[in-house]
Amino acid sequence: MKFLQSAASRVIGLFVSDWVQTAVIVAIIVAAWYGISGLHATPLPVLVGLVLLLAAQLVWFAVAEARREARPRPLPSPSPR
Amino acid sequence: MGQQLFTFGAAFLGSAVESVEALTIVLAVGLTRGWRAPLYGTVAALVSLAVLVVVFGQLIVQRVPESSLKLVIGTLLLLFGLRWLHKAVLRSAGVVAMHDEERAYQQTVDELKGATARHDWVGFVVAFKGVFLEGVEVVFIVVAVGGTSKYFPEAIAGGLLAMLVVAVIGVVVRAPLARVPENTLKYAVGIILTSLGTFWAAEGMGASWPFDFVSIFFLVAAYLAASQLAVQLVRRPVLA
Numbered sequence: 001m002k003f004l005q006s007a008a009s010r011v012i013g014l015f016v017s018d019w020v021q022t023a024v025i026v027a028i029i030v031a032a033w034y035g036i037s038g039l040h041a042t043p044l045p046v047l048v049g050l051v052l053l054l055a056a057q058l059v060w061f062a063v064a065e066a067r068r069e070a071r072p073r074p075l076p077s078p079s080p081r
Numbered sequence: 082m083g084q085q086l087f088t089f090g091a092a093f094l095g096s097a098v099e100s101v102e103a104l105t106i107v108l109a110v111g112l113t114r115g116w117r118a119p120l121y122g123t124v125a126a127l128v129s130l131a132v133l134v135v136v137f138g139q140l141i142v143q144r145v146p147e148s149s150l151k152l153v154i155g156t157l158l159l160l161f162g163l164r165w166l167h168k169a170v171l172r173s174a175g176v177v178a179m180h181d182e183e184r185a186y187q188q189t190v191d192e193l194k195g196a197t198a199r200h201d202w203v204g205f206v207v208a209f210k211g212v213f214l215e216g217v218e219v220v221f222i223v224v225a226v227g228g229t230s231k232y233f234p235e236a237i238a239g240g241l242l243a244m245l246v247v248a249v250i251g252v253v254v255r256a257p258l259a260r261v262p263e264n265t266l267k268y269a270v271g272i273i274l275t276s277l278g279t280f281w282a283a284e285g286m287g288a289s290w291p292f293d294f295v296s297i298f299f300l301v302a303a304y305l306a307a308s309q310l311a312v313q314l315v316r317r318p319v320l321a
Contacts, residue, residue: 010214014221015160017167022160029156033286043288051279051300055307058163062170062311069176 021061028053084294088232091277092239095222095270098263099215100247105182105257106211109189112255114204122208127244130216134223134237141228152285154229155278161221162274169268170308174315179264182257219244222274229281272308276300 016022032050035041110119141150171177193207219240227236250258276297280290290296 006210007214007217010217014218015157015164017164021163021167025160025163026156029159029282032283033152036283036286036288043283044291047283047288047290050283051303054159054163054275054279055303058166058170058304058307059311059314062167062174062308063314065167065171066174066176066315069171 018061018065021057024057024061025054028057084230085232085235087273087294087297088226088230089235089239091226091270091273092223092236093243094266095226095274096219096240096243097247098266098270099218099222100244101182101258101261101263102180102185103212103215104247104251105186106189106215107208108251108255108257109186110193110204110208110211113190113193118202118204119208122205122210123212125205126209126212126216129213130220133217133220137220138224138228138233138237141224148285148287150285151229151281154225155280155282155285157221157278158225158229158274159278159282161225162271162276162278164271165267166271166275166304166308169264169271170311170315172264173268174312176315182261182263186257226274226277229277268308272301272304275304 028050032046035046035049036043107119107123110122141154145153168177172179189207189211193203223236223240226239227233230236247258279300280294280297283290
């Protein structure tokens with residue numbers, strides 16, 4: 001059972017490290033898909049926008065995580081005796 | 082020909098990185114507890130993974146319509162590639178520690194010290210688990226890269242050759258492959274998989290890329306530039 005849980009979390013972990021980032025990536029893909037299939041927009045500007053947005057989120061989330069890591073962590077509160 | 086080579090190369094590089102991690106676990110078990118049990122565990126894991134590749138590969142290639150396949154696999158490949166790229170950027174910038182095969186090896190050896198020698202199944206289970214879980218990533222890379230591009234045999238060949246090369250080096254060296262530039266490899270594979278994912282996801286949406294497959298090289302350039310920008314921004318002293 002422990003092995004199955006470990007395998008399942010490993011499979012999810014293949015695609016998701018940060019749920020917010022994953023949601024943003026999926027939202028970008030859905031928006032591009034809607035633009036091309038739903039609105040029948042000219043594909044090239046949509047493709048350029050798709051790549052730029054995906055590249056921008058990569059930069060944004062890397063910098064955000066670095067900021068989080070750099071922030072001083074609060075000291076653990078003394079344990080009650 | 083170019084697309085075949087690209088598919089083979091992507092499967093080879095991605096599989097090589099994961100094979101190095103699996104090898105570290107098998108070596109740790111084999112050198113501390115003897116080779117029989119971990120070798121059985123490794124073979125059992127490889128057979129299970131081969132079944133996964135055949136079953137999922139055939140199901141995906143034969144049952145799923147091409148456009149849906151490209152959109153879904155492209156999206157998954159994009160998520161997978163971006164996760165590797167994100168981690169590689171943070172490692173390159175020094176925010177996250179590099180993956181250390183020596184430390185991973187020592188950790189497994191320490192875990193095994195508590196188990197007594199008569200429980201040979203411990204070696205079997207640890208080797209099986211390590212090879213299977215690392216191998217799941219190899220299976221995904223092979224199925225995603227090969228299933229979508231119609232070059233499934235090339236992707237399988239790339240994955241198998243990578244495992245074989247790493248296994249042979251492991252047998253010769255008999256030590257964890259700590260000198261493999263794992264972060265650089267993950268960085269490169271992250272960029273390749275992200276580019277392939279973007280290419281196929283967009284084709285699955287119904288768009289066609291200018292210059293067809295050649296546009297992947299523009300995507301590689303774009304993601305390389307973005308990741309380098311991220312590394313530079315993260316390294317800035319303002320974040321310290």
